[in-house]
Amino acid sequence: MTFENSSAPSTPGPRVVTVIQQDANVPLDMFEKWLDGVEVRTIHSYAGDEVPVDPAEVGDGLIVLGGEMSAVDDVVAPWLPATRELLAAASVAGVPTLAICLGAQMLALARGGRLQVAAPPGIETGVIDVQWRPEAVGDVLLGGLLDLTVAEERRSTPMPSNHGDAVVDLPRGAAWLASSAMYPYQAFRIGSAWGVQFHPEAGTDLLSQWAEGDDDVDAAEVRDAYASRADELTEAGRTIAQAFVRLVNESTVTRAALV
Template identity: 60%
Template sequence: MTVVQSSPDVGLDRFTEWLPGVDVQLVRADLGDALPGPTEVGDGLLVLGGQMSAYDDHAAPWLRPLRDLLAVVSATDVPALGICLGAQLLAVARGGRVQVAAPPGCEAGVIDVRWRPEAATDSLVAPLVPLAGAARSTPLPSMHSDAVVDLPRGAVWLAASATYPFQAFRIGSAWGVQFHPEAGLTTLRGWAEGDDRVDTDAVVAQMTERAAEVEAAGRAVAQAFVNVVHDRAFARRTRP
């Protein structure tokens, strides 16, 4: 599976230990690594977040070919997952729209992700629905101010939050999640400390108070994606 990293401080974090049985090929696009072609991503594609916007092609020239890669891979049977910036790139790649510095402002800390009915049968997020309980919401880390404001045509809307509606969606063989299932306390604290708009103490308190729930949810997303990657790879290799 190929993992594309676009910023030095937005890595795999806890996913490093939560992707068992997966051969990860890390592409540091921010350090000049070349992106693979659509047939070279292996059994899956994971696109991480970043400090730039989804349209910031001048500062990050790999974003245009990364959007192209997401557009092609999502139209195949190879699973892809975009996190935060990765979700925004997926949305734009398939015809959706992202608003830079969206008016609701920075969504930071632990947020309650509310699952829509479509989530109950979705291959990636269905395992989180039972964890949500009667409120049908799951606490997950977040740190962003750009946001998807129009989903691509044909996308399935899976989750929302009180601040931003498009927290998770699926299109073709790809998923986009605005939240950060991979982020642990140290990482989220570092992001908060680098943003004057964010109350770092509040973010740390939220992560500490809800640590067990946040970790369970993050593990569930990682394991579900691993399962999808393995299942679809097996189906391809045993196809007559």
């Protein structure tokens, strides 16, 4: 699957965002409607679609979704090496990139960070409070979430979560943006890429589906937790998606002007 080089778009129209879906059960979900104003093209790597390694082939933006495999399970998921290579290249090339959960772990690894499979704190699932660090203030993708916090001193936002592996060392030069009570590296930025351990794209049905597939998780408790904060969760996820669309459009214009 090949797209025009995004550095110099020749015709007006919606910008192209490539989505790498790595698991049939981890789709774009709510982002399908929130990524309004861009053309989304999905590569189903789990189904055999080839993953490009050249960032010029993804269009104007890149989103890498999560999955049940680990970020280093190359035998089970043979597309992982190409996806890690693409993430590293896109983050250096200036392509706006959002890597979610497994995607975030792959981004960290691709840029020299360190991952722990089945991390000792255990599975972090359901609705968590993502706590923003000072470095997140003014961040062009995630900074708007600070405006949604209940109180200035709290600086946290509820987010859906579902993972057991975790980043334990960020890549050198990465900006650490957020943590949670259970895991420190909930969000980071490196180059033109953002990694988020939480799932801003997940709605209540998808989060419940994940919970129902794990015998160690109380699916009813997860559903109730989401329902109690549904408005906050929806607003937060939509805020990230819309900020990403703005970033893609603004970045494309900037890169075109430099050509």
